[in-house]
Structures are given as structure tokens and as C-alpha cells.
Amino acid sequence: MAILKKSAVWIGYLAALLALPQFFDSVLAVSIFNQMAIAIVFGLSYNMLLGQGGMLSFGHAVYFGLGGFLAVHALLMIEVETVYFSIIWIPLVGGFIGLLAALFIGTFSTHKAGTVFAMISLGIGELLAASSLIFVSFFGGEAGVSGDRTFGPPFFGIEWFQNLEIYYLAVAWVFIATVFMYLFTQTPAGKMANAVRDNPERAEFIGYSARKVRYITFCAAGLFAGVAGGLFALNYEFITEENLNAATSGRVLLSAYIGGLGYFIGPIVGAVILTLMNSLLSNYSDLWMLYLGIMFLLTVMFLPRGFAGFIMMHQLAWVRGKIKSLLVPYLLTGIPSLLFLISVVGLIELSHTDEAELYYFGLSFNSTAAMDFILIAIVALGSLLSIRRSLPQLRAAWEAANEIPESVDEESTS
Amino acid sequence: MRTSRFIRHIFLSFLLVFSSNIYAQEPVRLAFLDPLTGAFASIGNSGLKQLEFAADYFYNSKGGILGGRMIEIVPLDNKQSPTESQLQFRRAVSEGIQYIFQGNGSAVANALNDAINRHNRRNPGQEVMQVNYSAVDPILTEDNCSFWHFRWDAHANMKLNVLTDYIAADQDIESVYIIGQDYSFGQVVSDTSIELLQQKRPDIEIAGNEFHPIGQVKDFTPYVTKIVASGADAVITGNYGADMVSLARSIIDNGLDIPIYTFYAAYDGITATLGEDGKNRIRLIHNEVSNPYPTEERKEFVRAFKAANPNNDVTQPRITNALRMIVTAMEETQSTDPYDVGLALEDMRFTTLSGDEIWMRGEDHQVIQTLHISVHTDEGVEFDADNSGFGLYTEFSAPIEDSMVPVNNCRMRRPSR
Amino acid sequence: MLDVFIFATLNGLVTGLLLFMLASGLTLIFSMMGVLNFAHASFYMLGAYFAYSVSLYFGYWTGLIFAPIIVGVLGALVERYGLRRVHQHGHVAELVFTFGLAFLIEEAVQFFWGADTKNYQSPDLLDFPLFTLFGQEFPAYRGFMIGISISIFIGLYYVLTKSRIGIIIQAALTHPHTVSNLGHNVPLIFMCVFGVGSALAGVAGVIAGPVLTTFPGMAVVLGSIVFVIVVIGGLGSLAGAFIASILIGLLQSYAIASDVGMPDLLNLLGLEFDRNHPLTDLWTLTLPQIAPILPFLLLVLVLIFRPTGLMGKREQ
């Protein structure tokens, strides 16, 4: 029964990935799905490092980028027939390079976790990003290198002309990578990574070298980051310096954190959220980065375990069948919160726009009229007051639903 | 599972919004792909306003084109990133847009060129044209030239050809110092100007040839110290953005009084930032003559633009040229198919608002036009930049023959229909 | 050659002292709270922007006084309502918080001031060459920058060694836990230190803004370098931060001033490569070209061979 339940999640995951383009098949949608697929693998690999191994990295894009660069070079080699293999193996090339880079860099960066590791990762990241602009023959300068995925031998008649074909290939790789990354968490090395994250000192007293454990996790994370880089190369057919610089490293940190560190599904949630924000929200507002920043800070402050953590918080109430008692208080706080959010965003947009008229939620506002500002501000204030009133109620309901019983013997699913 | 259904829901609603743009009289949709957020947003937004304004001014206010179709400009934000450009390109394709205006950054232009060529090869009948109004990497009309790419700016070698002519004619200049960002354009500027100067004035000494990483330099004073020590009479730089401002600022602050020859040292805040300090020191090589404007027509256009966008300037008249030439080609062929329009654009001759005749060379899809060298000043500037009172005053104009550079390595593959 | 050397030294000192103004605040904050503040350079940027806005109406000198105060108050607020809340989730959460804050401040600056460079000018009063040497001018404003930096350094030294609060902070440098056990109002001290540290960064922004250009990317350009300094100097060591600041300032300045590179090295070794060699980028590398990334190279080397930094005692 338990086995069936467990594999049901996996089958559902695969089915969801495969079914997505059935619902949305525009070029844009497929392009977003491809982005998501890449972000999921990259995010999971980052979570391996930070969530599982406790290593805060500001330079994880190095492995992603190197994998991607080598993958594009492999595409170029296929094009001139130096080598000849189907491009379905390209992510493996990326993974191999990511692993090699991690094998080398890990020898000196995994001595310590914490600040020292973070700083080394930052330094390496900056160094590589800078050298990628200097060593033009390999990295192609700021224009990057570009290849063509259609030159290899066709795979069962598929010549990879369409991004949709690449999506299905990506799904296969995402699924394989997710399975392996999940299985890794269930191995001795994976569990010891958790132990070293929690308490490196004690880990040494149960027979494990904290450094070696970190090294293994680090290499595994490098491998999967490289796989993600390889997928990137297949999807975009080019790669540039920006894919191994600090901005990319920062973004994966953001997405993993927003999704929820420490939960296996966290980075998947984060990857989906961030990709959607990046590709959809950015079309509606040029302030989307500002909103992303605010959202990130709020997540760090109020949802330290991210969105996945927020969902997991309800596990206990769910198991005990008390989730329904939370519904009404949630609505009572949620609706004014949403209203508050909408009105604050409205204020920001209204003060930012340089058009006289702003269409917002079907309404038209005049950005030069003080009245319109005041109107929205009143809505914001009103909803804020309403939140303040309903919040204690929610808190009480929450506590009632989560009262700690004498012993908690329910199995956790994580 | 619950979350994924939720996400699907959001998704659905978003995509519905996209696909519901159905108009009675279908507009001609042109995408404008440039940075609209981030560090280079001001340049991108300024360009967008110019394109939107030009479309309204010349066509939409007069009943549209092709018998009543409006021009709709679709802004796409590429955040100055090649990767993001690719995503936005797919969005354009997804919405059936077949013309993409793009100008900022040769890296982006090159990536877009590759992406468009691949797309056009794989999706016959849905081709897309790249309207390059500003990226100056020569390779785009040389080794990587493509039928689907047209350029309205003069490429770096053309500009340098004129610039070195100008410097060579100045007998006071005995040595020049070249400094630039360490990337392809910076290198092109350095290599080409050394080569051309040695041809034209072998006696000019290259006092220095320096590269610095893009956006990494905090303080340019150490570089300026070297320039001073070298005793150079002039500086040539291809820097743009904050690196341009910082460099010029450092040169001025350290009391070095020599001319600085630049490509991108005007408008979008730079003119205002340099202000009085840069007067008569900063010179720009550019197309489309600056103050005094030669025709009433152009003055009218700029005044109308300023009336609508008081905080922006017409920084890139070539955007207008590109739009007008494309529309001319559309009207000529009565088609919006990039293939037809492309054929019509080839070897088109067109008179700009300034009264110049420009020529879209069919061989490499490079516009040939007069080039000008202007100085940063507040004298004789009828149309200033950044509302600062300062602007560009044209000192030297190179006729079309002098700015032309022959085609060397373009072997264009033409699609067959 | 001598003139280049002298000016390279002066330039290096200016940069180094400026960096130290940032690094000192960062070190103080780290010593007290154990958190490396990623957003520190963002406060520096805010300093420049506030001073720019103030100077538009009241002139440079008013900006010099008020901008750091505004930044300091902002910093204190960030500590009180942001960092303190995150503190319970551990150091990683704090580091990530400041990382997000840096991101947000950059976006906010673009929101309020726009993305283009600002015409923030040094005061006319200081618009003259301090001295001229070998035909090169040394602007008075740069002298002023050195002056401010040094007086802040002296002031800081005085406060840290002579005042009561200084003694407490000093104690916190070496015995962070004991101090909190001694019954001082530690949260208040934290808030003050964070505020003062931010204000120091603000001062640096005010005086650097006119020289180094006021634009939204100015925090990023400087931010990681300051981080590097604090780590190279040894986390929590003010003296180390000072040495590292000057070291990096001079290192970069000399590297730019020098004209040597791989070609010279190869000549020395009697080797030769043609331009088509696959590693041609490497063989043509020059020192000025890589000057701005030298600090990162130094950082990685220091961390590999001496993880505690030059003067550091404590490991975190």
C-alpha cells in the first residue's frame, strides 16, 4: 500500500509533466515549460547543496554554465562531425562537466560550510564570470557560443526542429534527474549530508568526515546543475556568460528559498513560481523585479521554509481532519490581504506610470489626480484594518487545529 | 496535486488574455525587443517611445497603412540579456509577430540573428525579420549576414573610418590613447582605429591601448593617470552606459584637457550628467545630422515628439527611418510577409527627415548614409538633450561615399520561394 | 615612470580608504551580530542618492551631513523590523535576508530615482587641483576624500577604545556571547551598531558619489569587493579590514598602472605563440585587463590557505 502510494506521486508527477502541453500548446507556453523544466533541475540541484547539505552558495551557476558551454561545444562538434551521437545525450555531457568542475573546486571549497564556503563560492563565481569574458575563444565573449541541435542523427525520426520535441526530451531528463536526486536523499551519503548540515561537529564523532560528506553532496549538486545546463543548451541552442554569473546564481537561490528549502518539492514549487513570474508578470509591469524582491524578503521573514513549508504546515491539521475549521478564518484574512496587496500594487503602479491613465483590474485611474491615490489608499487602509481584526481569529483557529497531542506517531511523508 | 491545479488555473487565465486579442481590422504588429527594465531600461524605453510616436505620427494618425490597418507596437522586455531575448522572441512568434525591432547590444543582436535564422529555416511560411536599428557589430552584415537581418545604423568600421579621417585631418593630434570595455565592440574599436590610423597618419603614435572589464571598474582615475602620463592628445573610447560616464568624469575631474572621441556619450542621462564639464571635449560619431537641423520637417517632428514626451528626446532618428522604409516596402508590395518586404527593401533609396538620401545596400542589408561628428556643447543647440541645455552640435559631416565600407565577407544565403 | 607610481599610490590610497569606510561598518556589524550584511553596499548607494537629492535643494554640504543620518536611521529600522525577526531562523536565513535586501534596494532605487546616471557634482569649493606633480593634477576633492576617510578612521578608533559603548563593542569582537550574558541591552546595541555601520556606508556613498558616478549599479560594483576585503582581512578584525582595504586599493591601482602581461612573461621565458593558438586569450592577457578581478583571486587563495583571513582569529 505504502509503495503504491509512493509511486503514485511519481506517476502523477510524470503524467503532469507530460500532459502540460496538451492543455497549452502555443509556442510561448512550450517555451515557458522548457524554462520551467530547466529551472526545476537546477533548483533541485541547488537545494541539494543548501537545503540538504547546508552549503550556502553564491556561485552555483558556475556548474550550470560550464555544463551548458560544454554542451553547446558538443553540439558544434556534432555539427562538424568530430563526434557523432544523438543529442538526447547532451544533458549527460553537461552533467559530466558540472561534475568535473565540482570535483576540482570541491577539493578546496568544502573544507568548511557557512561563511567560508559562501565566500569561496562567491569568489569562484566572480572569477569565472570575469574570465568568461576574457577567454573569448571558448566562452565567446558577451555574445556567447551558439550551436544547432538538428545536426545529430535523428532519434526515432525526431529531428528536434520544434521546441515541443525538446520539451518531451527535457521531461525525460527532468524526471530521471528528479528521481535520482530524490533517491540520493535516501542513501547513506544523502542522510549524512543532512546530519552534517545540522551538526558537522557531531557527524565527525559518528565516523564521518564532514568535509568528505560535503564534498560528495557538492559533486552531486554540480553534476545535476550541469545536467540542467545541458538542457539549457538544447533548448536555447546557445549560451552566454550571463548563465554562469552571479545573477543566475542569485536567481536560483531566490527560487529555492521561495519554494522552500529542506523540502524536496520546495525547489520545484519555486522554479514554477519564479518562471511564471519572470515570463508572465514581467509583461504586465516593468516593476516586476521590485515585486519579486518584496516577495522574497517577505518570504524570508514570514515563511522561512518557503511555500512548500507553508503547505507542509497544514499537514498536522490535515491528518487530523481539522483543515476545514481553518477555511473560514483563512478566507476572512485572505480576502482583505489580497485586497491590500492589490491596492498597494495599484498605488505603486499609479505613482510609477508616466501615462495619464492606468488600467488596473478593469478600472481606469488617473495618475495625475490626487483623488485616485486617496481612493486606493483608503481601500488599502481599510483592508489592513480588517486584517488586523481577523488575524487573532485565524491564530486561534490555527492553534486549535494544531494542538499538540500527547504523542505524535503519525508518519511523515517527507 | 492541489497546487498544480491552481497553477494551471492561473496559467489558463493568463493565456486566455494573450489569445483574445482579436481585432476587427487586424493591425500590423511590430515587436520592439529591448531592455525596458534594469540598468539599460532608460535607453530601451526611450527607443520604444520613439518607435511608438513615429508609428502614430506618420501612419496611425493618418488612417493607418495598407488600406486602413493600424500599426501596433508590441514592447518586449529583453532585460539586455541574450537568453531573455530568446524567450521574448518565442513570445513574438507565439503571437504571430513577424518584425522585431532591436538595437541595444551586439550580443543580443547576434543571438537574435542566430535564433531568427534557425526559426526561419525550420518554420517556412512563418518567417521573422530582424530590424536592427542600432547594434553595430560589423559581423552582422559580414560573416553572419542574413537575408532576414537589415541594419539601419552604420556599423563600427564605417563609423571608425569617418572618425579616423577626422582625427587624421587634425594636425594637432600626434598621439591617441584608446581605451575600451573588454568585449567585442571594444576590441573592434581598438583594432580598427589602430589599423586605419596607421594607414592614414602613420606619424600618429598610439600612446596606449587599454581594455577594462565591463561594469567592473569602480574608479577610472588610475586609467586617467596612465593617459596623462602617456601624453596623449586625444582619447578614443567605445564605452557605453555608466562606464562611459565614469570615464569621462574621471578625465574631466583630473584636469586632463584633451578631446574624447566617443560613440555613445549623449542622451539618456549622459548629456545631463556631463553638463558643463564636458563642453567642447566630448565628440560623438553618429548618423543623422545634429544641431542645426537642416529641415523644417525634422524640427516639426522633434517638436511634436517633445510635446508628447517632454522627458525624452529623439535620440535615434534611425528608428524612424527603419519604420518608414519598412512601411514603404509594405505599401509597395501590399504585403506584410517579411520575404516580400525584404526583397522590396533591398537597394531601396529613401530620403530621411533631414533630407539625406540613404541606401539599403542589397548585398549585405546595410544602410549607407552620411555620418557626422558632433560636439557636446550648449552653443547653437536648438534641440538639447535631457532638457539640460546641452546637446550635440555637428562639426563635420562625411558624405555617403566616405562613410561607405565595401562588403568583404558577406555570402548571403537567400531563401528560395 | 615615477609619476605613474606616485599617482597610482595616491589613487590606491583613495580607493583603499573609501573601501575601508565600507569595510569598517561591515566588520562592526559582523562582529556584533555574526551576520555578513550583503546589503551593506546598498546603503552606500542610498547614501549617494540621498545626498544627491538633498544637494539639489540645499547643496553638497547639507547632503554630507543629512544623507548619512537618513541612511543610518534606515539601517536601524532594517535591523529592528527585518533582521531581528529573521535572526531566529539562523545565520543562513540572515545572510539570505540581506541578499534579498540588496536586491530590493537596487530595484527601489530604480523605482524612485530611475535607471540612468545622476548628475551628482562635487562642491565647487573643492573644484581646484590640490597640487600638480609632473604635469598631473591631483584634484582637491580627492584630498578631501582622504581627509574624511582618515578622520572617520580616527574617530572610530577613539570611540572604540575610549568610550563605554566602544568597550562593549570591543568585547563583542572577541567574546560575543559573554557580552550578551552581561545584561547589556544587546538588541539596542545591535540596532545602534547596525545603524552606525550603515551610516558609515552612507558617508562613503556621499563622498564617492560625485567621483565614482551615481547610478543603480554602483552597489554591485563595490559590494562584492567590500565583502572580499572583510573576508581577506579576517572576519571581525578591524585592523585586518584596514590592511586588506589598503592592500586591495593599491593592488588594483598598481595593476592598472603596470603594463606587464603574459606576453612579457613569455618573452622572458623565450616562448612564442602565434595568434591562432587555441589559448591565445591566455597568452595575450595583461595585468591591467584583469585588475578588477584580482581581489576575487586573492579571496579564493586566502580562503584556501588561510580560512581565517589575514588577521582573523575567529571562525564562523
Added chain:
Amino acid sequence: MTVLSLNDVTKNFGETEIIRGVSLAIEKGEKHAIIGPNGAGKSTLFHLISGLYNVTSGSIRFKDQEIQNKQPYEINRLGVARSFQVTNIFARMNVFENVRCALLWSSGYKYSFWHLLGRQKELNEKTMHVLEQIGLQKKALFPAGELAYAHQRALELGIAIASGAEIIMLDEPVAGMSHSEAEGAVELIRRITEGKTLIMVEHDMNIVFDVADKISVLVYGKVIASDRPENIRANAQVQESYLGEVVTSA
């Protein structure tokens, strides 16, 4: 047979001498307690033996190997396990995983990333067995960091003994416990260290005299006496320097 011997071990921190020449011999199966006033260097001595600190001079032998200056994990693998005075567990993992991790190395998994732990029946049974021993089988899936204090101490012990090391070193195992909790803990210690060598630092003299069959007294970094409990109780020097007041006050 002597399993662990310290030979004139010293340890300085900068100028300060903490351990000033300690020699000890611990027999197989012995229950050895180390007592002494605060600051005598008991915990430091533990850290030296278990490899957290390097010795300044002298040598430590485990059986026929010198183990001074070896890494903690190397010493642990030889068969020396220890607990900590301040609870030192893997807070974000659950109780079961805490103990299972402690069993991994001795079960021969090393750094394997190809074994799935869920399938290792024997290992999981062993883990449950240890949990039963320390009385935490009902809390198996509880996050370790959220356990009650006494339970955390039990887990602390469990992690130390799980691997079945030959020498078990306990640093103040009952510190901070109530009287009744301490009694339970002593029972537990007795049960789980049966047939093993135990080295223990403890302040509660009742427990020391209850459990130990040999006691060393450490004062100012020196062992002033090492003998059977009854002799220690009678030792005048010990009485004078340390024990007297404690025993009378206890």
C-alpha cells in the same frame, strides 16, 4: 588489558596550560570516572582523546595505535564513541534518523550513495533496537530538536552507543536532569555500557560512586589520584582539594 592509555599529555591554549601532563591507563571493561573541580580540564581531556583538539605534547594510545592528533572520525572508526556535555544532536532530523546515522559507518555503508536506506532491513532493525534501549521507540519520527530535554539526553547517549564502540565516553550524561530523570539515566547507562569500557565525566558524586569502578581526580590539569572508589574516598589529598566539600554537601 589496557585499551586506552595517556602518556604525559599536555595541552596549551596560547600561553595557558590547561592539561599539564596527564598519564592514565584504562583497562578493558573498566568503568572509569573522571572528576574534578570546574575548570580542571575534564572536558578538554575528553576533547583530546576523542580528537577534537590536538595535543601539545605526549601521546594517547588506543590498543596498539597512537591516536593523538588523529581526526575525530578516524578515532571513532577505531571504536571510541562519545557524548557531549551540551546536547549535540542532529536537530532537524527525526530521532530514528539520528540513531541510524550513528550506525551507518559501523555497519559498513561508508559514503555509499548507491544503497537505499529504506531497504536496509538489518540496519533499520538495529536502529529500532537502539531506540528501544534508550526508550525512544515511540518518538522515532519526532524531530530531534523538539524533544523534551531528558529525551534529548537519552538520544545523545543513543548516538554515542549506537555504533557499538568498544570505548564509550560520556561527558556529564545527567547534567541538568532532575533527580528522578537522573536515576533513570543511570540505569540506562549501566544497561547500555554493559561489557564495554566506559569513561565518564560527572559532577554528581552519588552517580560516580554508584557506577564507576575506578576514579581519576583531575585538578588544574593534573591527575592527583587514580584509584578504586573506596580508596579515592579515603584519599586525604583528594578530600582536601576537591571531594570533601562535595561529599559533605551532597
